[in-house]
Every structure is written in C-alpha cells, then in structure tokens.
Amino acid sequence: MVQPIVTHTIEPRSIDTSSVTESAFHSVSATYATDDLADPHSLYAQLRRTTPVMKGDILALYGIPSQADYANTGRPVFTLFRHADVAAVLRDDKTWSTDLLKDGLGTFLGEMFLSARNGESHRLLRRLLQPCFAPDVTRRWRTHVIAPLVEREYGGQWRARGRAELMSDLAMPFPILAIYAILGFPDDPASVTQFADWALQILNGPQIDPEKAKASMARAFEAADLLDEHVRGVVAARRRAGASGEELIDRLIRTEVDGERLDDGQIAGIVRMLLPAAAETTTRTLANLMVHLLQDERLLARVRTDRSLLPRALTESMRLEPVAGFLARRALRDLDIGGVTIPAGSAVSLVMGSANRDEAMFADADSFDLDRSQQANLGFGYGLHMCIGMPVARTEVEVAADMLLNLPNLRLDPDRPAPRLHGLQFRGPDAVHLRWDTK
Numbered sequence: 001m002v003q004p005i006v007t008h009t010i011e012p013r014s015i016d017t018s019s020v021t022e023s024a025f026h027s028v029s030a031t032y033a034t035d036d037l038a039d040p041h042s043l044y045a046q047l048r049r050t051t052p053v054m055k056g057d058i059l060a061l062y063g064i065p066s067q068a069d070y071a072n073t074g075r076p077v078f079t080l081f082r083h084a085d086v087a088a089v090l091r092d093d094k095t096w097s098t099d100l101l102k103d104g105l106g107t108f109l110g111e112m113f114l115s116a117r118n119g120e121s122h123r124l125l126r127r128l129l130q131p132c133f134a135p136d137v138t139r140r141w142r143t144h145v146i147a148p149l150v151e152r153e154y155g156g157q158w159r160a161r162g163r164a165e166l167m168s169d170l171a172m173p174f175p176i177l178a179i180y181a182i183l184g185f186p187d188d189p190a191s192v193t194q195f196a197d198w199a200l201q202i203l204n205g206p207q208i209d210p211e212k213a214k215a216s217m218a219r220a221f222e223a224a225d226l227l228d229e230h231v232r233g234v235v236a237a238r239r240r241a242g243a244s245g246e247e248l249i250d251r252l253i254r255t256e257v258d259g260e261r262l263d264d265g266q267i268a269g270i271v272r273m274l275l276p277a278a279a280e281t282t283t284r285t286l287a288n289l290m291v292h293l294l295q296d297e298r299l300l301a302r303v304r305t306d307r308s309l310l311p312r313a314l315t316e317s318m319r320l321e322p323v324a325g326f327l328a329r330r331a332l333r334d335l336d337i338g339g340v341t342i343p344a345g346s347a348v349s350l351v352m353g354s355a356n357r358d359e360a361m362f363a364d365a366d367s368f369d370l371d372r373s374q375q376a377n378l379g380f381g382y383g384l385h386m387c388i389g390m391p392v393a394r395t396e397v398e399v400a401a402d403m404l405l406n407l408p409n410l411r412l413d414p415d416r417p418a419p420r421l422h423g424l425q426f427r428g429p430d431a432v433h434l435r436w437d438t439k
C-alpha cells in the first residue's frame with residue numbers, strides 16, 4: 001500500500017531539557033567513564049602491540065558496565081584490540097551471536113530490540129525497518145524536519161547571543177527534538193521532556209556497583225514500563241488518524257514484507273528501542289566533531305570554506321573518537337584468534353576506539369586526515385547489525401554542524417576550560433563553551 005507523500009513541514013516546538021534530562025545525561029557519562037585512564041588511546045596502542053587478544057574485559061577492569069557480561073554470569077571474556085580481529089567478528093554472524101545483549105540494556109528493551117536478535121528473526125525485522133530509513137526518506141526528513149528545526153531553534157536568535165555551551169544548549173536537546181519530530185509524536189514539550197528522561201533512565205540502568213544497580217535497575221524498569229504505555233497510546237492514535245504521513249511511526253504502521261506487518265505493541269517496542277539509540281549517541285558524535293574542528297585552525301578553515309567536506313570530517317571524527325567505544329558478541333563454537341583459544345560460550349569485548357586507530361589499517365592513525373579513505377571505519381559498527389539509523393544520525397550532525405560553522409568566527413571560548421573528551425564507552429565531552437562574533 002503506497003501512501004501519498006505529505007509535504008507539510010512537521011513543526012516541533014522548543015522543550016526545556018535543562019533539568020532532569022541534563023542530570024540524567026551526566027549520570028550516564030559518569031557511569032561509562034573512569035578517572036583512572038585519561039588517555040585510553042595510548043593504552044590501546046600498547047595493547048594492540050603486546051596483547052591484541054587479551055583475556056579479561058578491559059571495561060570491567062576499569063569498573064565500567066560491559067555488554068560482554070552485563071548479567072555477571074561469569075562467562076569468560078576476551079578483549080580484542082586489532083581492526084582485523086574486530087571486523088572479522090562483526091562480519092561473521094554464524095560464529096558470533098548478539099544474544100548477550102538481551103541482558104543489561106536489553107532487559108528493558110524487550111523482543112523488539114533489533115541488536116539482540118539473530119538469524120532469521122533479525123533478518124525479518126531488519127527488512128521491515130529498512131525501507132523506513134531509506135536514503136530518500138532521510139532526505140525528506142532533512143528538508144521537512146531537521147533543517148527547519150535547526151533554523152527555528154538555533155537560527156536568528158542564536159546568532160545574536162555570541163556564546164553558548166554546546167552540550168546543554170544544542171547537542172543534548174536537538175537530537176531529542178529531532179527524533180520525536182521524525183517519529184511523529186504530538187507537539188507537546190512537557191511529554192517529550194518526560195519521554196527523553198525515561199529513555200536516559202533506561203540507558204543508566206546497568207551499573208557495576210550492586211547497590212547502585214538495585215536502584216538504577218528499578219528506575220529503568222519503571223521508566224521502560226511508562227515509556228511503553230505512553231508510546232502505545234501515541235501509536236494507536238496515529239493508526240486511528242490513518243497513518244498516511246511521512247513520520248516514522250506512520251511508516252512503521254505501513255511497512256510490509258512478504259505479508260508480514262507490525263502491530264501496535266511491536267511498533268511501541270521499536271520506538272522504545274530507538275529513543276535511547278538515537279539521542280545520546282548523536283549528542284556526543286556532534287560534540288566530538290565540533291571539538292575536533294575547533295581545536296585545529298587549519299582543519300576548521302578548510303571545512304568552513306568548503307562545506308562539502310563536512311561528511312568526510314564527520315567520518316574521520318567518528319574514526320578517531322567513536323562514541324560507541326565497545327561492542328560485544330558471544331562465541332557459538334570454539335575457535336582461535338591470534339593464537340588464543342576462545343571456548344564456545346565466551347564473550348568478546350570489541351574495542352572500536354582501538355580498531356579505528358589500528359596502524360595496520362590506517363596510515364598515521366592518530367592524526368585527523370580529511371583525505372584518507374573513508375572505508376574500514378567502524379564508528380557505526382559493521383556487518384549485519386551496522387547502525388540502521390546512520391543516515392538519520394549523519395544528517396542531524398551535518399545540518400547542526402553546518403549551522404554552527406555559519407556563526408561568524410565560531411571558536412572555543414578562551415575564558416572557559418577547554419573541552420575534554422572522556423569515557424571509554426559513550427565517549428565525549430561534558431561541556432564545550434563556544435563564542436562567536438555578533439557583528
């Protein structure tokens with residue numbers, strides 16, 4: 001059933017993300033960061049040389065929740081640092097399963113959590129979702145949702161301000177506004193803020209400290225239930241209204257593959273999965289890109305002058321500092337990696353931040369090089385589970401970065417602390433103080 005394209009502009013309004021959402025965001029940062037490791041990249045470089053297949057989980061060693069064993073089952077974990085090993089795992093879904101993702105975050109995300117599905121069940125759901133994220137769909141969202149949203153929220157009145165703190169003023173609220181508008185949520189700022197906060201509570205559920213975990217898991221379960229209940233209401237309302245629009249929920253209602261369709265409960269599950277996936281990651285990816293650009297005058301001048309370089313700059317920024325710093329898989333059979341025996345049932349913790357700087361794959365791997373080949377970058381994952389929202393995320397980051405680069409003489413505020421990227425997982429800065437000329 002092909003529906004006519006709705007050409008109206010979706011009009012999301014401003015929301016106040018200053019209170020609960022901001023503190024939940026910083027709490028997520030703290031959960032996945034460590035003060036004991038200021039520069040993970042030199043440690044990764046050393047381990048790539050000496051122990052590329054390490055017995056144990058480096059995240060757990062630093063007290064950070066790890067997908068490799070969220071549920072503390074005690075399964076053996078190995079950490080992989082080299083690009084070739086990481087890519088080989090991600091490419092081979094016959095040997096490696098994502099079922100371990102059902103623990104931890106997956107506990108709250110349920111059956112529709114695409115990342116945790118494997119084989120036929122993953123293939124079918126991915127085929128149903130894929131057309132909803134097709135490049136032409138994203139292009140229309142760019143024109144009708146994302147660009148108007150950036151212009152309205154951060155256009156005229158922002159230019160006169162002359163200063164901003166990137167994270168709280170733009171990078172946190174903007175992806176939230178964007179994903180809710182793309183989904184087709186009612187234009188109600190208070191409930192969007194509430195939904196965003198529930199999504200962050202879910203991300204914050206897994207904790208290493210059992211006492212903290214008791215409280216955060218209880219909050220995350222409550223948040224997941226509330227989110228589910230409210231999202232079901234939104235989906236049912238859109239179905240009653242005919243579901244003929246451009247918005248993602250309408251597309252999910254209409255999508256069909258070989259006679260298979262999604263019911264309201266399944267769509268609510270998908271939306272519940274997308275909310276944490278879409279906001280936090282995009283926030284930090286935009287921030288990391290801006291920090292890379294603003295800390296390098298020549299790079300900044302080049303991209304400011306030639307905006308067609310923005311997509312390359314984004315890819316290179318994600319290579320050097322991928323926000324999703326670690327992925328995990330579980331071995332379905334015994335195997336050997338680099339002379340180390342990995343028994344069936346073990347997990348591997350894949351260090352994306354290390355693989356992306358592997359000198360065997362990237363010449364002068366630690367430098368930001370706009371002209372290098374864009375292939376082999378693992379910032380959005382690789383293989384069958386590679387990020388389905390990549391076109392949306394890239395569009396959001398590129399449109400927002402383009403607007404920021406239009407601010408006259410945009411620079412880091414010299415009177416405020418320089419931004420510092422931290423965190424092994426969900427890596428990014430807490431604050432980026434910006435200045436620009438107002439005349």
Ligand code: HEM
Pocket residue numbers: 098114115116126274277278279281282285323324327328379380381382384385386387388389390392393394
């Ligand atoms: C810059 C922002 C983003 C980053 C860095 C990112 C990163 C990733 C990565 C690394 C994976 C692979 C996980 C794995 O293999 O275990 C992934 C999967 C996924 N992402 Fe994203 N993501 C971003 C934005 C988004 C957005 C905006 C959406 C939705 C609108 C989204 C939805 C998903 C989904 C549904 C999957 C699971 C795909 C599958 O298993 O088939 N992501 N993402």
